[in-house]
Amino acid sequence: MKSIKDRIEIIIGDITQIDTEAIVNAANKSLMGGGGVDGAIHRAAGQMLKEECRRLGGCETGEAKITNGYNLKAKYVIHTVGPVYRDGRHNEPELLRNCYENSLKLAIENNIKTIAFPSISKGAYGYPIKEAAPIAIKTVVDFLNRHSEIEKVIFVLFSQTDFDTYKRVLSEYI
Ligand code: ADP
Numbered sequence: 001m002k003s004i005k006d007r008i009e010i011i012i013g014d015i016t017q018i019d020t021e022a023i024v025n026a027a028n029k030s031l032m033g034g035g036g037v038d039g040a041i042h043r044a045a046g047q048m049l050k051e052e053c054r055r056l057g058g059c060e061t062g063e064a065k066i067t068n069g070y071n072l073k074a075k076y077v078i079h080t081v082g083p084v085y086r087d088g089r090h091n092e093p094e095l096l097r098n099c100y101e102n103s104l105k106l107a108i109e110n111n112i113k114t115i116a117f118p119s120i121s122k123g124a125y126g127y128p129i130k131e132a133a134p135i136a137i138k139t140v141v142d143f144l145n146r147h148s149e150i151e152k153v154i155f156v157l158f159s160q161t162d163f164d165t166y167k168r169v170l171s172e173y174i
Contacts, residue, residue: 001148004141004174008153010166015156016044019073020114022066023156024103026121027079029058031065036123037158046071053079062098064106076112078103082121085128093135096121100139108149116154119162129162133169141174 015023015037025041028034031053033042042049052067056079059065064080080103083095099120107115119136121127140153157163 010155012163013156015118016040018116020116021112022076022115023074024117025079037118062095064102082125085126096135097139104143113151116156129165133165137169
């Protein structure tokens with residue numbers, strides 16, 4: 001089996017352009033679209049995504065739901081709802097961990113082997129990157145160690161600072 005290093009990639013880019021089998025959306029509880037990466041994914045996927053999302057009836061924080069990808073290169077979108085950051089003492093770390101873990105579980109249930117994540121909660125939901133990055137990396141690395149089914153996870157960052165932070169955290173962790 002490939003090493004963890006070969007199964008994780010960190011890049012700067014636009015997640016709507018990534019051709020993994022699934023991309024993860026940092027959605028809100030309504031699943032009806034919003035700003036940031038959510039808006040970008042809905043625009044790129046097209047109206048059909050909104051129609052499928054409407055039928056899902058929302059999603060709780062830390063949970064994940066799957067839809068088709070429609071006009072995206074990715075076949076599926078996994079929608080997960082990150083915690084709104086208050087001060088880090090309101091269960092935010094566990095809820096953020098759940099987002100990564102539940103998205104990966106859903107991937108396995110749907111036979112998905114390649115998946116891309118944005119930095120969940122790092123935008124409008126205000127999670128500091130220095131706290132969010134170790135949670136994202138550690139949860140994914142630990143999951144990959146337990147589940148050989150997932151071949152590749154790509155973290156798609158939207159800024160140089162976020163990219164540098166993820167790179168540093170990964171090199172410290174594995
Ligand atoms: P949240 O509400 O969970 O904080 P946001 O969409 O506001 O979600 O932000 C999550 C992260 O996604 C932020 O770092 C933001 O810069 C980034 N982002 C925004 N658009 C894209 C995109 N097209 N591809 C990848 N990341 C994106």
